[in-house]
Amino acid sequence: MAAGPSGSVLVLTNPHDVTTDVVLRILAERRVPVVRLDPGTDPHEGAALSATYGTGDQCGVLRTPSRELDLTRVRSVWTRRPSPFDGPPGPDGPERRFAASQSRWGVGGILASLPGAHYVNHPWNNRAAEYKPAQLATAQRSGLSVPRTLITNDYERARAFVREQSGGVVYKPLWNTPYLVDGQAHHVWVREVLAHEITSAVAMCPHLFQAKVDKAYDVRLTAVGDRLFAVRIDSPDLDWRRRQSLMACAPIAVPDRVGRSVSAYLNASGLVFGAFDFAVTHAGEWYFLECNPNGQWAWQPDAVTGSIARALADQLQNGPEA
Template identity: 40%
Template sequence: MTVLILTGEEDVTADMVVVHLNGSGVPVVRLDPADLTGGVSLSGEYVHGRFRGHLSTGGRLVSLGGLRSVWVRRPGTPAGHAAQPSAWLTEEASQALYGMLRGCDARWMNHPDAARQARHKPWQLRLAQRCGLPVPATVITTFPRAAREFAERFPDLVVKPVSGAHPQDPPRAVPTSRVAPDTDFSAVAFGPTLLQRRIAKRADIRLTVVGERLLAARKATAPDADPKEVDVRFAAPGSPWEPAGVPPRIADAVRTYLRRAELAYGAFDFAEDSDGTWWFLECNQSGQFGFVEVETGQPIARAIAEWLSRPIPDGPSKLDEAGSTVR
């Protein structure tokens, strides 16, 4: 059975996993939904109580009934590369592709519905609290007065986007930044603003979770680091990422988080304070892992390939290649 990877053409992270899949002899098809109506074709037939579906890309034809797993890595907007793209065509292509895939028995990393929910940072923060993960004091508000009062209670703050990357082409990452003590919060009224108590960190933690497997990496904060550099993505080069153990309490909470979120993969970011507490910052359901694997040697790509390669669990019934029900 085949592994389907949905991602853009230039995705080195996906390449790392494909190498392991090819090495283990697992059939794999990779396509970008943005190429629908161009380099990618689809067909689904619902006749006599049966479904028969196929995808075609690069001269290869794959049966939807023959998929063992689908990895939703970094797919483009459906039909985004069409000769005459439009919102209507995108909706039609999205409904067709993801609607058919939802109807097969393949395992998802991650299911589109779960992934869509998991991208909401306010939802992440509440779920993390409920799972027992330490969360820094946070407010998301459009009330200037609420922002000012929060700053009075927690004078050392950072500000970060609620949604993540800025929606330009290509997307631009918006760094987390410290809030000046004399900040005028009047502009908060013009858009939701996320303010969070700054964690005086001694290290950044990236915890990559694949199924039940936890792979943590730690990057120590230099003693002479610029206090204004709070976002590790934009900080000056320092100590390398190194493998790290996961405290049992964090491991249990993270597994609970993924189970409740219905995710098979998650890239968690934590700030480790001077007491060794790991403070939850976010969980990216499609986060990069290549830089961690390169620096630490942790087998993250192999772990993903192994998860994707697992056979579909036996259940009451499943669809065979032709779409008929078999026991």
């Protein structure tokens, strides 16, 4: 039942994900068959998915308007940016919520259990690895330097923590939750916070406070299996993502110690791909900030983007031996 060398690559993503196209062009040049599916929406737009289970037997088929895929012949699955399981566009209320839930557990469950497929990354591992507390704990266990961090809904403890950090403290959200102010979408950026700014409103939910790293620059390290691609980021902002037009990027070597710890982190989290963010001090110490298991990467310099795309294509074509 394992996927053979001639099996297809199944790509799970939304139709507007242009980053995927960079890798798909490489696979097309290599004549690797690819089926692209958005599991959150395509089953409501003509795609059909079936799976059969029994003692000693498992089979299934995916039919789209243009393709038919034997689910036992999938060599790899690339979990990129699929749409959420929101249900069919027609019904509303309880019916739509029921259909959305059944799709998540049915379609999502089938696609996460394909026999012999190599996942980049497995969707369940992706979800587990998105929790920032788990990221910090895994980074510590993997030997990475981690800034002193407090996650709490106790505002007195939060104030005390801020006062204890002589170099300052930053606040960052635990998840990039959509946030509206007067009906307008806002992004909650990483920012420095002072003790007197912390109020009893902290009790509403957990907050993440972290000792500010006296950094010389940032690093984005993209890991694809055992291949590491890092760029130094120089930005006038504490959070370089805020105004990317003002930042400068250049390839940078990864210290051996950091590389070994990144490999340990991926293995502990069951990941093939990870986008790691580091703050690097003037003394050259790399401090782990977070790892996005499905982070964007095509914004980097062309040479780096091309190398990452080829590494991903190798993984999807050849599996863990890539």
